[in-house]
Amino acid sequence: MSSNPQQNSIGKxxxxxxxxxxxxxxxxxxxxxEQRLAPNxxxxxxxxxxxxxxxRMRVRRALLLLSSQGLIELQSxxxxxxxxxxxxxxxxxxxxxxxxxxxxxxxxxxxxVNIDLTVLIDHIALEDxxxxxxxxxxxxxxxxxxxxxxxxxxxxxxxxxxxxxxxxRTSLIVGLFGSSQNASCPDDEHSKILQAIQxxxxxxxxxLLISHLNHxxxxxxxxxxxxxxxxxxxxxxxx
Amino acid sequence: MSSNPQQNSIGKxxxxxxxxxxxxxxxxxxxxxEQRLAPNxxxxxxxxxxxxxxxRMRVRRALLLLSSQGLIELQSxxxxxxxxxxxxxxxxxxxxxxxxxxxxxxxxxxxxVNIDLTVLIDHIALEDxxxxxxxxxxxxxxxxxxxxxxxxxxxxxxxxxxxxxxxxRTSLIVGLFGSSQNASCPDDEHSKILQAIQxxxxxxxxxLLISHLNHxxxxxxxxxxxxxxxxxxxxxxxx
DNA sequence: TTGACAAAGATTGTGAACAATTGTCACTTG
DNA sequence: CAAGTGACAATTGTTCACAATCTTTGTCAA
Numbered sequence: 001m002s003s004n005p006q007q008n009s010i011g012k013x014x015x016x017x018x019x020x021x022x023x024x025x026x027x028x029x030x031x032x033x034e035q036r037l038a039p040n041x042x043x044x045x046x047x048x049x050x051x052x053x054x055x056r057m058r059v060r061r062a063l064l065l066l067s068s069q070g071l072i073e074l075q076s077x078x079x080x081x082x083x084x085x086x087x088x089x090x091x092x093x094x095x096x097x098x099x100x101x102x103x104x105x106x107x108x109x110x111x112x113v114n115i116d117l118t119v120l121i122d123h124i125a126l127e128d129x130x131x132x133x134x135x136x137x138x139x140x141x142x143x144x145x146x147x148x149x150x151x152x153x154x155x156x157x158x159x160x161x162x163x164x165x166x167x168x169r170t171s172l173i174v175g176l177f178g179s180s181q182n183a184s185c186p187d188d189e190h191s192k193i194l195q196a197i198q199x200x201x202x203x204x205x206x207x208l209l210i211s212h213l214n215h216x217x218x219x220x221x222x223x224x225x226x227x228x229x230x231x232x233x234x235x236x237x238x239x
Numbered sequence: 240m241s242s243n244p245q246q247n248s249i250g251k252x253x254x255x256x257x258x259x260x261x262x263x264x265x266x267x268x269x270x271x272x273e274q275r276l277a278p279n280x281x282x283x284x285x286x287x288x289x290x291x292x293x294x295r296m297r298v299r300r301a302l303l304l305l306s307s308q309g310l311i312e313l314q315s316x317x318x319x320x321x322x323x324x325x326x327x328x329x330x331x332x333x334x335x336x337x338x339x340x341x342x343x344x345x346x347x348x349x350x351x352v353n354i355d356l357t358v359l360i361d362h363i364a365l366e367d368x369x370x371x372x373x374x375x376x377x378x379x380x381x382x383x384x385x386x387x388x389x390x391x392x393x394x395x396x397x398x399x400x401x402x403x404x405x406x407x408r409t410s411l412i413v414g415l416f417g418s419s420q421n422a423s424c425p426d427d428e429h430s431k432i433l434q435a436i437q438x439x440x441x442x443x444x445x446x447l448l449i450s451h452l453n454h455x456x457x458x459x460x461x462x463x464x465x466x467x468x469x470x471x472x473x474x475x476x477x478x
Numbered sequence: 479t480t481g482a483c484a485a486a487g488a489t490t491g492t493g494a495a496c497a498a499t500t501g502t503c504a505c506t507t508g
Numbered sequence: 509c510a511a512g513t514g515a516c517a518a519t520t521g522t523t524c525a526c527a528a529t530c531t532t533t534g535t536c537a538a
Contacts (some may be wrong), residue, residue: 278531316489
């Protein structure tokens with residue numbers, strides 16, 4: 001349609017990059033996480049086919065998977081749209097995180113002896129680097145990923161999956177209701193939380209995390225809403 | 240194939256019952272929850288098509304959804320098999336439940352004022368009735384559903400989904416490693432937990448729940464494994 | 479008898495054509 | 509001029525046929 005002749009806006013055209021539905025899911029997932037895909041953006045099958053250079057079947061499988069994760073919403077005969085959490089859902093997400101993350105951090109702090117925290121240490125370094133370079137999308141993504149990796153550190157597949165879903169949804173919410181500048185996670189709270197875990201200061205770790213979540217939630221005002229902005233193929237095409 | 244001429248083993252042939260993939264997912268989900276579908280059972284597309292009287296597309300969509308929930312495993316070019324959790328996964332499931340359910344029950348007990356517990360009260364009644372009538376599959380399913388409804392009582396969609404996944408997986412695990420008779424949940428522990436919640440006895444509620452989970456986990460021995468048994472079409476066909 | 483190898487059968491994966499639904503735009507009509 | 513109506517275009521849903529892969533069966537030789 002219109003002038004969209006090349007799917008070259010993707011890093012690599014199509015043949016030499018992975019083209020299964022898992023790849024598509026990851027790309028869209030990442031785009032949502034980095035707030036490059038605004039809520040309510042329509043994901044038409046045709047465009048995705050061109051963008052990723054795959055058949056409709058793959059795209060439809062990917063969309064079905066994404067909808068089962070709650071990242072997009074499938075409307076019958078109307079198409080797929082990036083999920084657009086409302087106030088109520090936002091509340092639920094933070095309530096769920098308040099329920100899960102404190103005990104999670106407690107657990108990490110208590111049994112950190114036999115748990116590998118190097119991933120988290122490295123992660124903090126990445127965050128600092130991104131913040132220094134002022135790379136917006138990178139900062140946003142890493143801010144979310146910290147919490148995901150926190151869950152991953154438990155080595156528990158299910159806890160990881162739950163946190164991943166909650167963090168993703170949080171990213172959507174922050175993008176929708178977040179007051180501009182305050183990207184997502186304030187400054188170096190992540191670093192302090194990790195330190196508390198490392199020093200096995202259970203209470204402090206839990207307290208810091210709770211404050212952290214409150215800060216994020218506090219930085220929201222339920223008025224703003226931002227529409228779709230950039231070209232879709234470009235967003236999904238870039239790495 | 241062979242002699243399977245009628246999909247009449249289903250309650251109703253096909254036309255007058257729901258035939259979208261959601262229905263198929265629910266049927267298989269329920270069958271797994273009630274331990275009528277043994278782990279590792281193969282779910283061939285053709286059989287499911289006949290059983291539910293739908294096209295292959297619906298079946299494939301359903302299988303994809305089920306696999307994304309972790310209920311079945313899709314093997315490339317080999318088909319779909321009911322998930323077969325191993326010892327490690329079993330450990331993770333209980334660890335995750337130990338992490339989530341105690342704070343969940345605490346929350347319910349603390350703020351039970353404005354929370355509707357009638358669903359849970361009714362549920363206990365159902366459990367008692369099923370136990371009295373000695374309806375095995377019903378007892379198993381209701382035992383799991385209690386925990387799901389506990390999560391549902393929070394009114395939080397995400398907490399509900401998480402618990403649902405964990406409970407389902409637990410059912411698979413109990414079916415695999417459970418020592419025979421000890422169906423799943425001992426006696427009236429559910430009832431006691433609910434009472435503690437109703438009386439806002441937070442500590443007791445949490446303690447009872449922890450004991451309860453330990454009882455379930457304690458009733459497992461990591462030796463047994465039971466193979467598929469009944470006819471597949473019959474299992475899925477019955478309500 | 480047992481092992482490997484090959485062919486046949488069955489099952490899943492893929493792509494294309496067809497059908498159904500929805501949204502849009504021009505046109506008519508009060 | 510506004511509102512309603514009808515046809516057209518675009519998009520999604522479905523079915524079908526075919527290709528790729530795996531499993532089984534049968535055969536032959538050691």
